[in-house]
Amino acid sequence: MTLTAAYGLLAHGLICGAIAALLPLGDLRARAALAATALAMLVGIAPLLHGLFGPPSLTLLQLAVLLLANRTPTTFGYRPALGLLIVTLPFYAMALGLLPLDAYALGFQPWPLLAALLPIGLALWWRRQYTWLTVLAIDILGYAAGIFDNLWDALVDPLLAGLAALIVLRWQVLRFIASRRR
């Protein structure tokens, strides 16, 4: 068992728990989340997700943990989701070979990426986004601890990008419906 393999399994278990916590179960919400986490790891859902998507990013894991700790729904709102989508869309297009460059390669010896994260961290601190700054710091610590060989894998993953796309799409649809009602 390696650190990365254990991380991936546990993280997918917690993400399953966080999804269960979204259900409108009232007082049973915490128990449902705990049961979903345990079940996901015991009946093979977490290994299946781990195989299908690889280890999730620490950003997604932290969002799941924040959700389980009742720090939602505002943690991952429209603006952060849109920002993430703006970064991840070209990133994954490059990975698919649709663009000539490959930003993913920068994550193996990520000095330029770390240099780029410094002003982002400062901006988050300046705007008092301390939760997001902590999320970013833990992402980087995950890379430093050796859970990930590529810093990008600690920051983003396809599931997180998909979640961001859903949030942005939902916001746009609600806005469109509201404009039609006026």
Place this chain on the structure above:
Amino acid sequence: MPALNTTATRFASAALFAIALGAAYVRTPAPPAPGFVTGVNAAIAPLAAMKSAGNLPPAGAQASAPSLTQLPDGRIAVAWLGSDAAGENSAVWLSLLSASGWSEPQPIANRENTGGATFMHVNAVARPIIQANGETLHFWHEAVLPGGGRFIAYARSTDDGSTWSKPVRLAASPLGPVGTRLSAAPLPLADGGFALPASGSGGHGEWLRLTAEGRLVDLQRLQAGKQPVAAARDSQHAVIASQPSTSGFLLTGRTADGGRSWTEMPDGPQIAAAPLALLSLPEGRLLLAGNPAAGRNVLRLWLSADGGSSWQACRDIDNAPDGGASFADPGLLRGSDGRLHLVYSWRQQHIRHVTFSEAWLTEDCR
């Protein structure tokens, strides 16, 4: 977002961010400039023309994707994919060639041990690649996931393949299983690491740089097409060849700086879209094995005397009149005694091993 704006939170988050940046800076690898280890020993006396062939011991009804390397004691190791008649229950098998012949094949990877070690649901294993470097035998293979996606798993052995480390997933793509696939044997690097040619998800080639411990430290996109194979000519020069995209002609490229940049070369011979093998020979020659445009029912060897700019067809190793025949997945090796070894999948039923000398190879070049 909840307002965590107490003074303690404010400074704690800033301090944590600063510590994280510092730790990441310390952890970031700084590999030395790449240099190839060619392994081409020109001092070996030329051998007389010779050729012998035989099958490896069977392990399952189907056999494909062989990979070969030479251990420090001179034995030839071959790993291949074996499965039952339905193509299921796949496993990677290893057999060693010593003076007494091929050893009984031993399974070195299957879906259970790969899935168990990586905590992933794995449906099957595929495409093994082995490479000896010093006392360590390195082993990569693909793990096939539900839905057909794959990831690269890596393990190593320090006792000539008797026992193996737990396989670990090699994160070579941000797209998880829709990512990088193995292509050909790696080129050993002077720092103990490897340069591993691979196929990217967009149909392009990729050049992965690994440390001696198998950790991925760099990745480069190649202009060459899918399933590239590479051969080093000296510490800085190497040639890469890959499957054609639409033209049907072999795509080649060369590097003069250890693989940091590549330039395209003239198209090679017309070939079928099948895996290739490439090997450096003394005096700067290159040996290519693959299927010509006629199809997989012919396995041909080509020689290049000018570093891959032009190619001469030399020998047909196997040639069957029935179009359904398949002689595919070649692997090439030059042994420490100067003999050349070729392994390939024979009609997906056996792994065939052919040994020959350069004199035999060149006596019929046309």
